[in-house]
Amino acid sequence: EPDFATVAITGRGNYSPVEIRDILIEVEQRVLPIEGIKDIVLNFGSNGAVAEVPNDTIGNLQLEFLEYRDRLKADEIFAQIRQATANIPGVGIELVGSEEGPPTGKDISLRIMSDTYEELLPAVERVRNFVEFELGNTIDVEDSSPLPGIEWQIKIDREKAGRFGIGVRELSPYIQLVTSGVEIGTYRPDDATDEVEIRVRLPQNERTFAALDSLNVATSDGLVPVANFIERKPVFEVSRLNRWDGKYYMSVRANVIGDDPETGEPVLAQTKVDQLRDWTLAQEWPEDVSFVWAGADEQTQETNAFMMQAGLGALFLMFLILLTQFNSFYQVFVTLSTVVMSTAGVLLGMLITGQPFSAIMTGIGIVSLAGVVVNNSIVLIDTYNRLRRDNVDPVVAMLMTAAQRTRPVILTTVTTIFGLLPMALGISINFFDRVIELGAPSGAWWISLSTALVSGLAFSTLLTLVLVPVLITAPYVWKQQIKGIWQWITHRVPAIGRLFGAGKSAQSAPGDAAGETGAVIPISESDKGARGTQQAAE
Known part of the structure; x- marks a missing residue:
C-alpha cells in the first residue's frame, strides 16, 4: 500500500508555459476535494515524480496520503481521481503509486527490438493498438516512441556548390x-x-524559409541565391x-x-502477459524484430531462476550432511522427500x-521450509537407527x-504455526x-511468506508422520514377504529348490517358511507345532 503517488498529466501539442500552468491548476482543483490526501505538490514536467512517467508528461501532482487507518485504499482513491479528471479535453491522466520494493514499473512491459529503425515504429504501433483496444482490462497504456513532431533536414548539394567555387x-x-x-566572437x-x-542572426520575424531563400551568397560568378x-x-x-544490445528498442x-x-476475481497481470505473449507468437513480424519481456515479468523470471538455484544448492548441502550421518542413500532420499x-x-x-x-516472498518461504521440515524426518529416522543398533525388530x-x-x-509444529x-x-x-491493526501495510509484506510456512509445515508434518515410518520399514517388510513367498514356492516345488540349492534348507527348516512377515502362507499340519513354539519364543 503506497504512502505517496504521482498524478502524471499528459498532453500533446505546442503548449505555452501559461497554458500548461492553467491545465495543471484545473487538474489540481479537481483532485483537492478527494478525501484521503494529505498534501499535494504541483510540478512542471516530470520533476518530483515518485516513479517513471510517460514521455508526453507536461506536469504532475505529487500526492501524500493520510495514515492507512484514516483513509481508503490507494486503488479506491485512484479510481476517484480518474473519475474526477475524466472529462478534461486533450489531457490524459495517469496514476503511479510509489514502489516500496524493487522498481518493476507497470504490470505489462514489453520491449520491442529491431536492427532497423524504420521497421521498429510499425511494430510498436501494432502492439500498442492490440494492448489498448483488443487485449482488454488494460489502462494507462503508453509507448516510448518519439512524440509527434516535424523537423527539417537541410542537405547541401556539394557538386553544384563546387561549380561556383x-x-x-x-x-x-x-x-x-x-x-x-x-x-x-566571445565576450567575458x-x-x-x-x-x-556573441551570435548574429536575423530578427525573429524574419527567421523564415522565405528569408533563407532570398539570401544571396557571393561566388566567383557573382551573387547566387x-x-x-x-x-x-x-x-x-x-x-x-x-x-x-546493439539494437534499437x-x-x-x-x-x-x-x-x-x-x-x-481480479484479473491477474500474469494472465494478460501470457495472452499478449501468445498473440505475439501467433503474428508474423519482420525477421529482425524481436520481443523481450521487461518490468515485473522480467524480475519474476530472474527471481524464480535464483530461487531454483538456491533451493537446489540447499538440497545438495543437506544431502551431503545427511549422507555422512545416516550412511544410507535410501534414508537420505526419504528425508529429502519431505x-x-x-x-x-x-x-x-x-x-x-x-x-x-x-516469486520473492513465497519463494523464500519454500526455501526456508527445506531446512525446517526435514527436522521431523531426522528425529524419526535417528531414533529408529538407535533402536535398530540395539537389535530391535525393524517394525517394532x-x-x-x-x-x-x-x-x-x-x-513443535503446532507452536511454530x-x-x-x-x-x-x-x-x-x-x-x-x-493498537492492534488488521491488514496494515507493515504486515502485508509478510503474509505470503508466513502463509507458505504455515501451510507447508502443517501439510508436510502430517505426511511425515505417516509416510516416513511406512517408507523406512517398507524395504524390510517387502524383503520378508518376498523371502517368505520364495520359501513357500521352494517348499511346494522341490525341483526348484534343488535347482537353486535351497530345497534342503526349505525341508530342514519348515518353521521359517513364512519368515517374519505378516503374509498368509499355508503350511502343513506337521509344521504347526514348530510355528507355535517359535511364536511363543518371540
Whole structure:
C-alpha cells in the first residue's frame, strides 16, 4: 500500500508555459476535494515524480496520503481521481503509486527490438493498438516512441556548390542566420568567469524559409541565391534513440485493471502477459524484430531462476550432511522427500487462501521450509537407527519411534504455526501505542511468506508422520514377504529348490517358511507345532 503517488498529466501539442500552468491548476482543483490526501505538490514536467512517467508528461501532482487507518485504499482513491479528471479535453491522466520494493514499473512491459529503425515504429504501433483496444482490462497504456513532431533536414548539394567555387563552410553561416545564429566572437564581463558567445542572426520575424531563400551568397560568378544549393525535407522528429544490445528498442507498457467476468476475481497481470505473449507468437513480424519481456515479468523470471538455484544448492548441502550421518542413500532420499511434501502444502495453502504466488516472498518461504521440515524426518529416522543398533525388530523399532517422537514433533509444529498465524492473518500488534491493526501495510509484506510456512509445515508434518515410518520399514517388510513367498514356492516345488540349492534348507527348516512377515502362507499340519513354539519364543 503506497504512502505517496504521482498524478502524471499528459498532453500533446505546442503548449505555452501559461497554458500548461492553467491545465495543471484545473487538474489540481479537481483532485483537492478527494478525501484521503494529505498534501499535494504541483510540478512542471516530470520533476518530483515518485516513479517513471510517460514521455508526453507536461506536469504532475505529487500526492501524500493520510495514515492507512484514516483513509481508503490507494486503488479506491485512484479510481476517484480518474473519475474526477475524466472529462478534461486533450489531457490524459495517469496514476503511479510509489514502489516500496524493487522498481518493476507497470504490470505489462514489453520491449520491442529491431536492427532497423524504420521497421521498429510499425511494430510498436501494432502492439500498442492490440494492448489498448483488443487485449482488454488494460489502462494507462503508453509507448516510448518519439512524440509527434516535424523537423527539417537541410542537405547541401556539394557538386553544384563546387561549380561556383564554394562549399559547406561558405553556405553554413547563411543557414545559421535563420536558426541558431552565427558565432562571431566571445565576450567575458568583468564580473564573470565564463565567456559569453556573441551570435548574429536575423530578427525573429524574419527567421523564415522565405528569408533563407532570398539570401544571396557571393561566388566567383557573382551573387547566387542560397536556395540553388540546398534542399529542404520535412521528417519525423526523433528526440532520442534507445539501444539495447546493439539494437534499437522501444517499450509498450500498461497496467491491468478490472475483474474476471467468469470468476469475479481480479484479473491477474500474469494472465494478460501470457495472452499478449501468445498473440505475439501467433503474428508474423519482420525477421529482425524481436520481443523481450521487461518490468515485473522480467524480475519474476530472474527471481524464480535464483530461487531454483538456491533451493537446489540447499538440497545438495543437506544431502551431503545427511549422507555422512545416516550412511544410507535410501534414508537420505526419504528425508529429502519431505521437502516435496512441503512444496505441495505451500501450493495447496495458496489455493485455499486465494493468494497469488509471490516469486520473492513465497519463494523464500519454500526455501526456508527445506531446512525446517526435514527436522521431523531426522528425529524419526535417528531414533529408529538407535533402536535398530540395539537389535530391535525393524517394525517394532518404528512403532517405538512413533510412540516416543510423535508428541514432540506435533508440539513443535503446532507452536511454530501458532507463532506465524498473526503474520499470516495480517495482524500487526503495536505494543507502544497499544493498537492492534488488521491488514496494515507493515504486515502485508509478510503474509505470503508466513502463509507458505504455515501451510507447508502443517501439510508436510502430517505426511511425515505417516509416510516416513511406512517408507523406512517398507524395504524390510517387502524383503520378508518376498523371502517368505520364495520359501513357500521352494517348499511346494522341490525341483526348484534343488535347482537353486535351497530345497534342503526349505525341508530342514519348515518353521521359517513364512519368515517374519505378516503374509498368509499355508503350511502343513506337521509344521504347526514348530510355528507355535517359535511364536511363543518371540
